[in-house]
Each structure stands twice: as structure tokens, then as C-alpha cells.
Amino acid sequence: MTSELVIKDLHATVDDGAKAVLKGVNLTIRQGEVHALMGPNGSGKSTLSNAIMGHPHYQVTSGDILLDGESILEMEPNERARLGLFLAFQYPVAVPGVSMANFLRTAVSNVRGYTDQPMVSDNNRPGMVGSNLMPMREFRNELLSKMDEFHVDRSFAKRYLNEGFSGGEKKRVEILQMAMLQPKIAIMDETDSGLDIDALRVVSDGVNKLAGPGLGILLITHYQRILNYVQPDFVHVFFDGRIVISGGAELAHELEAKGYQWVKDEFGEAELVKA
């Protein structure tokens, strides 16, 4: 069965709920499809990605998000990950003292079901992580081969997660994690931002390697340039908390030619009229 993520008339606010950031988003992403979501800064694109993954600072006020027909709104981020959702962060955080390999082994073990057994209570030392993880050798072999495939230096396995990584390295490591976690639907939040052209090419190659019948991608971007490397099936223009136009790949080129001012002129006014 092809998995699908359905976003239905989604409204959301940030933190205290004072300001509506999502104002009725409708979007369906199926496995095998690549969607590009383009929009100016501040239009709410990152809010959408955070809301899909369940960031606690964003409150969904109405509408729904369904994965294969089941609402995920009440689920913790880790339960969503377990169901096959993945968020590649715009700004991956550096977590002090947490090594990439150690963290990723636990993550992969959860997502692939190794840790379904309750945490082993070893006499009076309960809760030790490490008791029922993916076998070390198996994990290591897979990680190293994926690191080679996605151009991540092997030394990164032992380094602390994102600590001291360059912008390009962080994004490559995001792609690597995605390759290890094998999601059904991936949201890539401005994966292209802050990258020089070489880094952009490496990251785009990574996305293209992963794209295929088993993966649906929502590629969120401010710029058209990543679409020179990754071919989208659908392009959506996001403005003021909702999708204002959808189309095929040609829409991206139109947008590139006309600029976001055109969107503002076209849809900003409509909003004013409605108000």
C-alpha cells in the first residue's frame, strides 16, 4: 500500500496562541512523489514542518494531519518518526556530548523495532540503553557504508552530533540520518539554505539517491536553485500561512522569473479584502 500524508485545512499558532501562523493548509503527499513548497521568508513554511513533526511550541488549532488515514496530532514526535515521518531540520542543533553513532543507533533501533521489548531491567540497574539495540556490528557496517555513499567522513561517527560541523556537513549528516531511518515521508526544511554550490550539489545528489517509490518528499525552500538539481513532481507556492497556487515543475520557473513580489501583489491583497 502506498503511504500518504494528508494535511487538511490545518490552522496553527505559535506558543501562546496569540498569532495564527498556519491559516488553512491543504496538501497530500504520497510515497514516490516529490513536492516542492516555495514561499517567501516568514510565510509560515517552517511552522508547517514543525507542526507536522509535533514541535511542542506549535499548537494546531483546527484541521488535521493524517498518515495513512490515522490522525497523528496527539502523537509525540518519536511516535511520528516511528510511523515513518522524517524532518530534515533547517538548523540542526548541536547536542553537546552526544556522539552521532550512539544517538543514531538508538534512533534506528527504535524506528526499526529492536527496542519494542520494554527496557531491560537488569537487577537494580534499570533502564540501561544498550540492552536491546540493533546489534553493534550490523549497525556499524550499515552506517559506514551509508557514510561512504552520502559523502560523510567516517570520523563523524564518533564526533558529537553537529558540534563544530560546517553548514554543508550538517546538511549531509541530516541526509545520512534520513538514509539510515528510511522514512516513508520526509519533510526537508530549507535543506538548501546556507550552502555553496558544491555543497548544494552533494546534498541534492543525496536527495535524488533517496527519492524513489518508497519515499515521499516535501522539499521546503525559499529559492528555486535546488530545483535545478532535484526534479519536483509538484510545486506549491506558500504565502501567508497557506498554499496559494499549486502546479507542476514549470511553476517554479515562473516564480523564479516573476519573484515573490508577484505573489504578494496577487494574494496579499486578496487577504486584505477578505479581512
Place this chain on the structure above:
Amino acid sequence: MNLAGVEDLSTQRREPEWFLDLRRRAWRFFEEIAWPTANDEEWRRTRLTGLALDDFRLPTQAEAARGDRADLPAYLREEMESIDAAGGALVTEDGAVRFHELSNELAAKGVIFTDLDTAMRQHPELIQRYFMTDNVAVDANKFTALHAALVTGGAVLYVPRNVQIEAPLYGITAVSGDQADFAHTLIIAEENSQVTYIDEMVSQGEGAAFHSGAVEIFAQDGAVVRYLHSQDWNTNTWHFSTQQAQMRRDAQINWMTSSWGSRLSKINLEMQLLAPGGHGELLGFYFPSGRQHLDHHTMQNHKSDHCTSDLLFKGALRGRSRSVYSGSIKVWPHAQKTDAYQKNENLVLDRRARADSIPGLEIEADDVRCTHGATVSKIEPEYLFYLMARGLSQYQAEQMIVTGFFEEVLNRVPVEAVRRKLEQIIARKIIG
């Protein structure tokens, strides 16, 4: 407890007259020194409400049922197996020696490693010279006086000059409910010697106990001492400890202290750099949970020039627990070219837990480099979201973040087996 009781204790143990005198003098100090109150700066944040000394029994057994490893109760055997102490081990339970071992090789080199009782009989000159003379003072505070008056158990480790010991020596002090414990650790590392000592405290069962201990370390010229202290009592036990290290010319101390258990702890740690070229490292871990209260005071006392000291204390807090860290770097007028560093970081995991951090500098020399820093923070919500978005449960994510927080100190623990034990304890404490 009274003076007659102190005298009885000494008589029962058939101690030499000079030691009885020391106990008598200490008892007088104990009686003279007032109980600390909130008016004492050092006790402003730590109250002794609920402590009644009469609730606890003095150790009764002067002679213990010594035996092999196999004769030890399971909980002590398990502890023993966690560290490969090829050099020697000393296990005491309620003040009495249960197990003792010193390798023939080390004994042949003149290393002394035994309990205080035996040491005062077989090596009186050593104890007379070093025991609570110019390191930890008998009258330093109410609890050191009580300790000296009632001291039982504990280890004496003497390393002759030029003897370098690779494998750690290991001491376990176990105490059961209702017991008062007064263990003493005395380490003398002579010129150019090297030694590692692991000093652990564990409870037998969950009953409340009382510990008033002292640790004295002498690192003579060029000596290297690694001292790893772990306090893992149950959370009903009272813990008072005064620990002091003296360092001579070019001596080095790698000192690690970790506080996990106890209902309330009041710990004073001081390193004294007495001659040029000394280097002292002091690492600290603490992780109170529930209603535990852990109070550490540190002093990096630079009495001589060209010495360095480096302190890093990290604590995480759960539940309604409380921690106090206060630290001081003192640099005397002639201690030029001092390089001293002090850092305390706290990670507060629950809303009702509270950490106080009070760093301090007292500098009287003008050509020195002294830096200090203190932080109290919560778990960064963005760390938690990132890890959970990748599939980690909240518990796993918190465990990673907390272990990661301690990683900076864990990486500096000089004995791998101790590091592994600390990681296990941290994982246990995260549950609360």
C-alpha cells in the same frame, strides 16, 4: 555519647595511649564547637533539620570476620568485580574489615595498604606524623572533631619513594542502617611515587545511617596521586566529609569526587599547593533526585608560585532536590604565576529542583591567571525535539542529553572501569 564512651571505644579496640589522647582532645573540640546555624555563611543554604546523632549506633565490632572474596555478601562481591584492583583491596562493613588484599609485589616494594587500626599498631610513626596533624585539622569543624573522636575503619595507603603503581587500589566502605560511620582515608605518596586509589561508599539496605568522614592526601615532591571518590549511599543517609590534599614541589593530583546518594551531604574539598610546579585537577559529579540535598564547597588554595589548578564540577538535578556548589580560588601574595580555573555547571531537569552556584576568587598576587564560571540551565527544548523527531523516546533523549552533559567530565576520569560505573549510575539517577 560522652567522653567516657570515647574512652571505652579506645579501650575496647586496645589502642595505644597516644591515640586515646587524640580522641579525648577531639571530643573536647566537638563539645566546644557550636552546631552550625544559618548565620554561618557556609551553612546558609544547608540546614541540619531532622538530624539526631542519638539515632545512630557506634560500630561495635573491633575485630571483624575477615574472609575471602567468596565470603563477602553478594552486593559487595558485585562491587568488587566492577573494578580490576590488581594492586589491592580493602572492604569494611560497619567499621570492621571484611576483606583485605595487597599484592605481594607491592608489599615487597614497601607499600603499606591496610586499615587504620592495624596501621596505628604496626606503623605508629606514620599515623602519629600524618593522621590529622597538618592536613585535615581535628578542630576544622564540628564534624571533623566528631570524626577524630570516634574514627573507626578506613584505609591507610603509603607509597614509598620512586614506587610507581599502575593498577588501582580499591577501597569499599559499606554501612548498614542505624549505623554511625567514621571512616578515614589517609594517602601518603612519597617523592616521585605514583598511585591510583578508588574510594567508594555504599549502603547495605535502605536504612538511614550517618557518616562523618575525612580524607587526607599527601603528594610529596614529584608524586602523582589519582584519587577517585564515589559516594553512593542510600537516600536516607547523612553524609559529612572533609577532604584535603597537600601537594609539594611538582606533585600532581587528579582528584575526582562523585556524589549520588545521601539524604543530605555537606562536603568540603580543599587542595593546597604548597610548593612550585604543583598541578591539581579536581573533577566533580553530583546528581540529587527526590528530596536529596547535596552541598559541595571547594577550595583551590595556592600558597606557592608557579602552580596550576583546574576544577570542573557538573551536577544534574531531578525531582525536588537541591544542590549547592560554592567554590573559592585563593591565591596568596607570593603565589605569582598561578594559573587557576574553576567551572561549575548545573542542569536542572525538573521544575521543583534547585541548584545554587557560588563561585569565588580571592587573589592577592598580581601576576596570575584565574578564571571561573558558573551556569544553571534546563534541558534545551530544541535538543529534546531534535532527538525525539529522530525517534528517541523522551526518556532516551533525556538520558542522552544528561550523559552528554556529563561527558566533558566523564572523558577526564582516569580509570575506564570507574567511568563505566559512573555512566551506569547516571542512567539510574535519570529515572529519579
